[in-house]
Amino acid sequence: MTTPRWRGTLIYVGSLAAMGAAGLTKFAVLAPPATVAESSTDGTSSSTSSSDDTESGDADDSAAAGTGQSGSTTDPATSTDPGSTTSDTVTIVGSSVQTRYGPVQVSVTFAAGQITDVQALQVPGGHHESVQINARATPILAQEVVDAQSAQIDTVSGATYTSEAYAESVQSAIDQQG
Amino acid sequence: MRHLELVMGIPMSVDVRDVVDEQVERAAVRDAFDRMHDADRRFSRYLPDSEVSRYDGGGASSDLREVLGIAERFGELSGGAFSVRRPDGSLDTDGVVKGWAAQRAADTLTAAGLTTFCLNAGGDVVVRGEPEGGRGWNVGVRDPSDPQSFLTVLEVRDGAVATSGTYERGEHVWDGRTGQVATGLRSATVVAADLTTADVLATCVLALGPDGIAWASQHGAAAVLAVDADGELLTALQAAPA
Amino acid sequence: MTTTTWEAPPLAPIAQPRPTRTRSGVLPTLWLGVVAVLLFWWTGTPTATGTSPGGALMSLGELAGLLASYLVCAQLLLIGRVPWFERAIGFDRLVAWHRSLGTSVVLLVLTHVALMILGGSLLDGLSVWSEVPSVLATQPYLWPGLIGTVLFLAVGVSSARLARRHLSYEVWFAVHLTIYVGIFLAFAHQVAGGTHFVDSPVARGLWVLLYAGTAAALLTWRVVLPLLSHRRYGLRVSAVVPEANGLASVWVHGRGLSRLEARGGQFFLVRFLTPGHRATAHPYSLSLAPTDEHLRFTIGALGDHSTAVADLRPGTKVLVEGPFGHFTADRATSDRVLLVAGGAGIGPVRALAEELLAQGRQLVVLHRARDAAGLALAAEFTPSPSLTYLPVPGRRAQLGHDPLDPQHLGWLVPDIASRDVFVCGPPAMADAVARSARALGVPRSAIHREELDS
Numbered sequence: 001m002t003t004p005r006w007r008g009t010l011i012y013v014g015s016l017a018a019m020g021a022a023g024l025t026k027f028a029v030l031a032p033p034a035t036v037a038e039s040s041t042d043g044t045s046s047s048t049s050s051s052d053d054t055e056s057g058d059a060d061d062s063a064a065a066g067t068g069q070s071g072s073t074t075d076p077a078t079s080t081d082p083g084s085t086t087s088d089t090v091t092i093v094g095s096s097v098q099t100r101y102g103p104v105q106v107s108v109t110f111a112a113g114q115i116t117d118v119q120a121l122q123v124p125g126g127h128h129e130s131v132q133i134n135a136r137a138t139p140i141l142a143q144e145v146v147d148a149q150s151a152q153i154d155t156v157s158g159a160t161y162t163s164e165a166y167a168e169s170v171q172s173a174i175d176q177q178g
Numbered sequence: 179m180r181h182l183e184l185v186m187g188i189p190m191s192v193d194v195r196d197v198v199d200e201q202v203e204r205a206a207v208r209d210a211f212d213r214m215h216d217a218d219r220r221f222s223r224y225l226p227d228s229e230v231s232r233y234d235g236g237g238a239s240s241d242l243r244e245v246l247g248i249a250e251r252f253g254e255l256s257g258g259a260f261s262v263r264r265p266d267g268s269l270d271t272d273g274v275v276k277g278w279a280a281q282r283a284a285d286t287l288t289a290a291g292l293t294t295f296c297l298n299a300g301g302d303v304v305v306r307g308e309p310e311g312g313r314g315w316n317v318g319v320r321d322p323s324d325p326q327s328f329l330t331v332l333e334v335r336d337g338a339v340a341t342s343g344t345y346e347r348g349e350h351v352w353d354g355r356t357g358q359v360a361t362g363l364r365s366a367t368v369v370a371a372d373l374t375t376a377d378v379l380a381t382c383v384l385a386l387g388p389d390g391i392a393w394a395s396q397h398g399a400a401a402v403l404a405v406d407a408d409g410e411l412l413t414a415l416q417a418a419p420a
Numbered sequence: 421m422t423t424t425t426w427e428a429p430p431l432a433p434i435a436q437p438r439p440t441r442t443r444s445g446v447l448p449t450l451w452l453g454v455v456a457v458l459l460f461w462w463t464g465t466p467t468a469t470g471t472s473p474g475g476a477l478m479s480l481g482e483l484a485g486l487l488a489s490y491l492v493c494a495q496l497l498l499i500g501r502v503p504w505f506e507r508a509i510g511f512d513r514l515v516a517w518h519r520s521l522g523t524s525v526v527l528l529v530l531t532h533v534a535l536m537i538l539g540g541s542l543l544d545g546l547s548v549w550s551e552v553p554s555v556l557a558t559q560p561y562l563w564p565g566l567i568g569t570v571l572f573l574a575v576g577v578s579s580a581r582l583a584r585r586h587l588s589y590e591v592w593f594a595v596h597l598t599i600y601v602g603i604f605l606a607f608a609h610q611v612a613g614g615t616h617f618v619d620s621p622v623a624r625g626l627w628v629l630l631y632a633g634t635a636a637a638l639l640t641w642r643v644v645l646p647l648l649s650h651r652r653y654g655l656r657v658s659a660v661v662p663e664a665n666g667l668a669s670v671w672v673h674g675r676g677l678s679r680l681e682a683r684g685g686q687f688f689l690v691r692f693l694t695p696g697h698r699a700t701a702h703p704y705s706l707s708l709a710p711t712d713e714h715l716r717f718t719i720g721a722l723g724d725h726s727t728a729v730a731d732l733r734p735g736t737k738v739l740v741e742g743p744f745g746h747f748t749a750d751r752a753t754s755d756r757v758l759l760v761a762g763g764a765g766i767g768p769v770r771a772l773a774e775e776l777l778a779q780g781r782q783l784v785v786l787h788r789a790r791d792a793a794g795l796a797l798a799a800e801f802t803p804s805p806s807l808t809y810l811p812v813p814g815r816r817a818q819l820g821h822d823p824l825d826p827q828h829l830g831w832l833v834p835d836i837a838s839r840d841v842f843v844c845g846p847p848a849m850a851d852a853v854a855r856s857a858r859a860l861g862v863p864r865s866a867i868h869r870e871e872l873d874s
Contacts, residue, residue, distance in 0.1 A: 004516070008523025011491075015454060015528060019483050022458050026465060027476045153331060154309055155193070155298045157367060158320035158341030 181207050185214045185299070190280070192287070195294040195309050206290035210283035214299070217279035221245070221271050230271055245274050252378045253354065255397055259385040260378065261354025277302055277340055277377020284373065302340040304373045322365035322405050329367075329403065329411065337400065338373035342366050342380035353385045362387030362407060368394055369401040388412060446509060446517050450494060457490045458483070464616040464623055474542030481535025482616065488528035489610065489627075492603055493634040495521045500634075501641040501741055511744035519579070526576035529606075533569055565609035571602030593700050607631055646741050653677060655715075655738040657692065660730060663718060664789075664796035667764060668730050669707060672715040672738050680743060683750075684709045684771030685842075685870070688742035690717065692732055701741065705870075707767030707797065709774040715740075718797065720764025720872070747870040749775040752840045754866065757781050758833050760824075760853050762788040762845025764872055769844050770797050777806060784808045784833050788824070788849065790815055824852045826859040837861035844870040 179200065182191040192210065194203050220229045220241065229242055238246065249262040249271065264270045280299035284306070287295055294307030296315050305315040314335040318328040322343045332339060343365030353360050366383035370376035375398045383390035383404060391402045391412055404412045461483045498505065498518045505514055541551035556562055577583055578595040587595075610627065611617050617624040658673035682688070687705040691697065707718035719729050749772060757776055761769035766787060776783055783806060789795045792813045801809040810832055812823045821828060829836065841862050843853040850869045857867050 004520065008520035009527070011450070011520060011524040012527040014451075015484075015487050015491075015524065016531070018454060018458060019480055019487070022462065022483065023476060023480045026462060027479075153318040153328070154315045155191075155296050155303050155305075156301065156318045156320055156328070157298075157303050157332075157339040158301045158322070158343055158365060 179203055179207070181211075185211065185218055190214065190297070190299045192298070193296045193309075194287070194292055195307070196292045198291065202290065203292065206287050206292055209290065210286040210297070213286055214279050214283045217241075217275055217282070221275040221279075223268070223270055223272070230269055233269055242271075245271050245278060248274050248278065248374060248378060252382060256354075256382045256386060256390075256393070258355045259353050259390070260382045261352075263354070265352055265357035273381045274374070274378055276300070277338075277373045277375075280304060280377075281338070281373040299373075302338070302373055302377050303334075304338045305334050306336055308335055319367050319403060320365075323409060329405065332369060332401070334369065337369055337371055338376040339367060339369050340373060340376035340380040341368075342377070342384045344384070353387075360385045360387065363390075363412075364405045364407060364409070366390070366394075367403040368399045370398050371400070375399075446498075446513075450491075450521075453490055453494060454487060457486050460623070460626070461486055461616065464620060472543065474539045474544075477535050477539030477542065479539075481532050481539055482614070484528050484535060485532035485610070485614075486616070488525050488532060489606065490630070491521050491525045491528065492606075493630055495525065496603075496634050497637055500637045501645075502637055503641070506744060510746050511742075522576060522579055526572055529569055529572045559613060561609050561612035563609075564605035564612075568602045568605035568609065571598050571605070575599045575602065589702075590700055642741070646739055650737075650739050653680070653740075655740060657732050657734050657736040657738060658714070659734055660732050662730065664798075665791075665794045667718055667720050667766075667794075667796040669716055669718045670704075670729055670732060672717070672740075673713060674715070676712060677710055677715060678712045680710065682706060682710045682715070682743035683748045684773075684775040685747040685749065685768045685844075686743035686745040687768070688715070688717075688740040688744070691739040692729075693737040693739060694732065697732075701739070703744070705745075705768035706743075706771045709771050709778075718764065718767035718770070720767075745870070747772065747842070747844065747868060749779060751868050752776060752779075752781060752842075754838060754840045755781050756783075756835065756839045758784045758786065758836055758839045758841045758857075760786045760788070760841065760843040760845070760849075762843075762849040762872075763794070764796075765844035765846075765849075765870070766795075766797050768870060769842070770800060772842060773801070773807070780806075782806045784810060784839070786810045786812060786832060788845065789813045822852070824849065824856055826856040829853070829856045830860050840866045840868065842868045842870075845872060847871045 180193045222228045252260045262271050284297045284304040297304045314333040317332045317339045321329050366380045368376045368380040379394045379399050383394050394402045495518050498514045541548045653674040655672050655674040659671040661669045687703045689701040690704045691701040704717040708716040759769045795811050816822050841857045843850045850871050
């Protein structure tokens, strides 16, 4: 009977504090209010038809991209200026795309103008799998095939539902970068 | 301009690169999507009062006759492997309608004077023109076992790319000869001049299995790319047009 | 006779008073593990996850789940009879930690579920209520997680102090066993769908290792070794002897028992292999210094299982785990010792007295009971120059005073300040004796207590 009465609860509270501290340290860096606002606005847009790329939408996106860049660049020393992007490593947050399973949003990292990494920020169902753009196949179709590593992908075949939305969000990030 | 909209519950997008009057672009895109929504309403198996649901083998609209005609033609060509009759006997025109409707939407854009665009109907793609001078549209072909990577990237001008697979929506393609679900291939990608053909051929290849790859290249496919059950990549290629 | 001590085992006789609660090292070790889990989470979480509030909440939810899993494994190891832990910390303290962590684990599991649902609903743009059916429909691996959560809750609730008072040991134990199913299901949903494991074989390997290591420890020390020792010692009930009111002694016969290296004052987890007893193991103290052939447990009418030992038939096979406990003769720091026993506490005190006498110490045994009929084993304390036996029967109301208050205890044992005080009995009695002894000048380090759960 001498189990200290509140010890279990105290350990829990300690764990919560540790979680909070870890979460703040991890995420506070990349959660500038503007970006959050942008994603939440897009996340609530109509699920039946979400139109992007109106002029105002573009303006929103680039504004968000500016914040995203300053907050999330992996090389802060060289990429504080959102304008100089070609030689820097820059991470850009794509717009949130609504699918039947929920919103999809990615961030795309460019190094020297090439996509080096794509991270899923919002995925229906909560899978945060990283998107690796890598070519498994060698160029087999002669003139019709380009190197996946160096290509700017314009669109994706075979990508339905969420994968399509991935491409959409990636594309919006590419547009912002462009 | 880019525009994304859900049609048939699937995200469909169009990316127009023409430099013309924006009002014209918007009107054309609106028109194209309206036609796809219209096709969805008329051919949906899930709407009880759709034309497909009410069709009893008797009189049909010209559109339905056209769709059934395409189905019949490829049914014969594939030796019965392709069929719009489900194993339970009900009519399922999805195998034709998605590609056909998207191709018709693309035709609407062309008719409105647009020459450089990419229309992606849930993974089935129609492209026209070149997004940048000297370069076609880069179409990434999804790896069936990994939604985030590509089997390859195809550069396409004025053509269509359709992929049919057992992944995303499960095994939804059956072999009309046996009524069994097709499992020989995980995915089949067909490049053809128009999306109606590419889409139906991709479904045929999936239904026929590995044998369908060579068959498709004799029936309108410019290129066929398939992944078999073991994850092996199989290809067939029509000589590139001069 | 679940037993607990406040005092850490003194390693050597030290005369001066020491702090009451020496550090067991459990807490620092636990926090080290928590830090390791935090690092594990940190390296597996892309910073970009936190860009949306939903993503950040879900990621923290995953962290809560990871911490809960880690603490569950820690909990299992604590009660895994791992000899290293038993020696360093002591069975009773391990059980206490196991209970404390149980609270933390259940709260963390609930936090995990809440954060996942809340974060998921933000991400999917659904209400919290429609998020649950939606994710269960699209992610089948969450079903094991859901069932596991329910089992964790059931075990947590059944182990709460309030519930324990109303549940029989057997019911509680049966519910408790289902936690293994819960843990397995929770593990299954982690490796099947956990963000940290789906993509990373290394992370998955580490996680499997944590669980496999825990399972291996449990199998080794809670299943395989007890069964081996069962074969080796061949323990069987040889006699059941009624002692005083509600107390009975169970004699257990075996061979080569000196290899158990049990000492007076220690206890075993005892399981009688007969219907009605098979399912549960109870902590019983030795009431006689063990011989090579015999163990004797004197069992009080405490709990609902103990009372039934009078029905045990000679020849019944017995499984034991142990010995456990630090209520032993080597803790005495002085040549003179006061032993205070209450109720069933007379058993361990009897065994302890035997060993202390053999060490040449001078003893006073103070035996409290409600009435004279409750003075079990009294005949075994033969007065001698080195043993004074003081039976103190009678309720406080009848006596008109508390014989264990400082004044009366001082009268009974005038030289108490120069003695080690061993007390074994109900918690309230142990508290009273400890308080009085302190008031009479006994240093904390010379007070050794073993409490009997009532």
